[in-house]
Amino acid sequence: MTRFVLLIVATVSASLTVLSILAGIIGRTDVPGLPGVHACAADARADAGRVPALTLLTEYGDCVAHGLRASGLTIVATALAPLGIALAVYTLYPWLLRRRMRLLSEQEEPGLHTRADEVLRSALGPYRDRVTLLITRGSAGGARAFGAWGRYWIAIDRGLLPAEAEGAGTGSAVAVIHHEAAHVRNRDIDITYLTIAIWWGFLAISLLLLPLAFLNRQVVVDFGLPLAVALAVLVHARARVLRVRELYADARSALDPQARPWLLHLLGRPARTVSGPKRVLRALTSAHPPPDVRRATIQDPRRLLRGGDADVAFTGFAIGLSYSVLQLFLPTPDDAGGRFSLPTALIFATFLTTVLTAIIWRSVLGESARGRRSPSTARTALALTCGVLVGQVLTPGPHVVTWDAMLVASPPGALLLAVLLWGWCWILVGSLSFAATCWTSGSRRSWPLWACAAVNVPLAVVALDTWFATLAFATMSPGLWSVVYWTTALLTTSPYLLSVGLLAGLSFPLLAWIAWDPGQPGADGASGPDPARRLCPPRVPVTTAMATFLCLVAVTPLIVFLGPTEETVLLGLVVVVGPVLTVLATGVMAWRLGGRGAIARVLCTTVVTVALLAPLYLPAAYLGTQLIPCLGVPVGEGGCWSAPELRGRVWLLNVFLLVPTLLVACPTAVVICAVRAQRGREARRVPPAAGYWPKARASGLVLVLAAGISAIIVGELSNAARTSEPHYLGDAARAEILAPASAKQQDGATTCAANDRFHAESLGIALSAESDLSRARAVRVMAASTDPVLREFAQASVEAVGEDAADGGADPGRVAFQTSAAALNYCGSTYPGTGSTGLGW
Structure with missing residues (x-):
């Protein structure tokens, strides 16, 4: 199953590449008749100097958004072609295959069908009702299992079946039928034919596209050659997936004591030898593994692992x-x-x-x-x-x-x-x-x-x-x-x-x-770990971590009211309150688990608890700050889910605080455990009930996973809130934008390279704490460009800064951001090697 998924993903992704080329939205190469965002850049160059700067910036942004949506719709529409081909091949192939076969009816040789059905029923067991048996006059290629949408057929050539005098269970028929039945029991027929159908759909559109690659030399280099090599790799991958499928069918069919010796006998026949390039080609593209490999797999199925x-x-x-x-x-x-x-x-x-x-x-x-x-x-x-x-x-x-x-x-x-x-x-x-x-x-x-x-x-x-x-x-x-x-x-x-x-x-x-004590013997007396003697019950650290996280969320509003600034909340929660509550929580946990001989268990539980809590300090701060305005309490100027952002640079404190918190929490837990031991308290026993242990593991792991996903979601909410807020523009940035442009002008490519750097800094990717100033510097660079469109984009920011947003003017911070982003996309369409190809949009 894993290999089939790999082949499907690679084939579909290659199909997406082809569809992207057909939609005309990949890279710098224009496919004739398929306009994309390049048309927006051409319109902007035509309108530069003829329309107001702010209007030009707005229209260009709308055009790019429309172009991206249109490209997406084009891809969706184009994707219907290979998808339709794949579904048609998958659905019609069994029907076409049955039409091509010369079937032997049951009325012609009823005894033959009965004997074959008996062997097939013994091989399939409860799966027999799903399968239709077909006996052909030599048109099945030996034997074949195929089907679609949950309906299966097993076709066997008449020559493989024994005559009536030979009985029902002799010869190679048993081995062949069991092998084909193994494909049904392995449930690999549907996934096999669906994968191959997707492959043929991709191959069809690829063959249609390859002639386009010869329109010009650059397209041949960029698309034609890589696509041809990718096709060759996928051909080998397809063959390998089919070979592994046969090996698994051999291993399952050999479990039957009647089929095993006949399988080994059939695979022991001398195979036709091929030498030279044909041997290499067959090894790379053959759908069946060599007989010696199949024999070795039957003799030792562990080879599949x-x-x-x-x-x-x-x-x-x-x-x-x-x-x-x-x-x-x-x-x-x-x-x-x-x-x-x-x-x-x-x-x-x-x-x-x-x-x-x-x-x-x-x-x-x-x-x-x-x-x-x-x-x-x-x-x-x-x-x-x-x-x-x-x-x-x-x-x-x-x-x-x-x-x-x-x-x-x-x-x-x-x-x-x-x-x-x-x-x-x-x-x-x-x-x-x-x-x-x-x-x-x-x-x-x-x-x-x-x-x-x-x-x-x-x-x-x-x-x-x-x-x-x-x-x-x-x-x-x-x-x-x-x-x-x-x-x-x-x-x-x-x-x-x-x-x-x-x-x-x-x-x-x-x-x-x-989870286990490696020094103890197993429950069955053999050497090895015993799950019943676990050092750390998973529910203990997980429950402690989640309870402490909720306490941090509840404490956050108090800190906000005491000092409602971002720095105070972060410093108070992350550096002080979070570690203190963690130490208190692990102390209580150590008091509950502590006693004679319990130091190892207490230490392990403490380490896990601190490791689970460390990445939750910042999510607790964010959720706590959002809790206040979402409950209707006005705090500052932000509304619900628009509190001051938690800058990405402070999230590294989670990792830095892990070690010092451990250095405090572990000695504290050891001391508490020792105090409990001096009072004569025995360590708390964990019942080794067989039914309880898997449930505890499952619940603990689910809670750990939920905590990680919650932290990721909170991080995304923080990022979404940052990008949806008005873009503040400080006095220094305003002065930078309004300063006279440099007398030394730069060409468009140089300007775009500088804009890439400043745009990255403004988004917080580079190590810069002055995002608004980075945007202002990008505007300043564009103002001195020889490209008229870039100059007009910069002029839009200058005009926005010159007006007062409170009096109905445009938000200068947002306009500056739009200027840098629009220039990013324009550069990607006009100057190869810069702009959206480097950063994307």
Whole structure:
């Protein structure tokens, strides 16, 4: 199932690339007859100097918004073609296949159908009613299982079935029927034919597009060659998925004692040898694995659990191929991350962690069954890194914001980017592998797999969002220092990703590790951990953390009334009240759990509680400040959900406060535990009821996940509130805008490069605390440009500042922001290498 999902995602993402080309909204290449936002830039150049500056700015913004909406509708309309092809192929293929077969009716040889039905019924069991048996006159290619929409057929050639004198269960018929029945029991028929139908839909539109690639040489380089190579990779991926499907069917069908020897006998026949290039081509494109591999899998099914580095690499390839393409469908002009925004990172982080967890879990389980160590984390991370980079290189389109473009412009910077990506992959794979090792050592249940994937999603969001955004911004000024600068800037100014991602992502392996005492024998007398002797009941730290979080929210309004400024609230809650309440909460918890021999349990519970609470200090401050105006109490000038913003730079305090809070909370808990022990109190026993333990784990993990998601949502609300507020423009920024333009004029490309830098600073991405001044500097640079449109955009800000917004004039802060954003998009349409291609809109 995992491999089918990988192939579908890669194929659909490649289809989106093709659709983007057809819609004419990708990169700098205009597809004839499909106008996009480039027409808006042409209209602006025609109207420059003929209409008022504010009118020009407003009309250009409306035109761009309309163009983006029109492009989205074009993509949706165009997407109906491959989707219709896929659904038509999926629905009609079984019918066409049955029409092509020369069927042998039951009236012609009733005994043959009866004997085959008996074998099929023994192979399918309760699934027999879902399947229709077909016997052909040699037109089924041996045997075949196919179907759609929950209806299945198994077709078998007459020559494979034994004659009446041979009996019902002899020969190769048993093996063949059991193998085809295994496809039904594995439930891989629907997903197989749906995947192949999507593949053919993509192939159809790709073949229609490739002739367009020869319209000009640049399109051939940007789209034709990468698309052709991507097609070749997807062909190999398709063949590999089908080969693995056959191996799983072999393993299931060999469970039957009658079918197993015949399967080995059939696969032991000498295969036709092929040498030279045909052998390589067959190995890359064949839908059936070699007979020797199939025999080895039947003899040792644990081979299916071997490390899937190839699958991990293909996961990275799907992400590298798809990530930048999806940005075009999720434009976020006001988002601090440009088009490298949270929705895209969240979508691919969910996909990545789900697939990675399944692959790593299976590999860990396989190595554990052999008594070996877990697969190499570094090797798996390297496979994922290489897949992402290859996918980036093979993304069809102008390679302006891709890793290979960075490699050409600055090899040291590109190599550092690759190392950073490998580091992120190593952290993520290590977290998943550690959790899988911990859980599989004590249980073979599969439900923790999905909980592990869920709580590691924030960690994957950090990795993807940081790396792809660093790649985007570093390409504006390629270099080693640029990569270091943007990585540091994105990490230290992220409003939630670093603290929530790292702590929530690592909470699962931390809880898994402390859940058992590795020194105790198992419940069945064998060596190994025993879940009944857990050091830390999950419900204790989770309940304590959530209760303390609610107390922080309730205390916040009091601090707001005592000092209603952003700095007071943050300093009081994050630095003082939060840690103090955490220490008090862990002290009470230590008093409840403490006693003789309970120091280890108290310490472990304290560490988990503090780790869960650290990323919740800032969400508590934000929710508390919003609680007051939302209850109808007027505070300052803001209304409900419009309190002073919590700047991204202070969210790093969550990580910094974790260690000092632990340094205070842990000794306090130890002292309290020692006091309880001196009074003669025995440690509180945790009942090892078998039914209670899974429920406690499940509820604890669900609450941990809910806390992480809540923190992410709060961070997004904070960002949304910031972008929806009026843009304040200080006196220094007003003076900067009204100052006379420089006598030395710059060309449009130089102006756009400067605007990119100032626009990034104004959105809080760069390390700048003076956002309004950054916007003003962007306006000042545009005022001295030789490009008439950029000069008119700057003039609009000058006019807005010269008028009083209170007297009916435009909001100068918002106009300055619109000026910088409009210039960003105009530069992307007019001057390649700058503007929206670098930052996105």
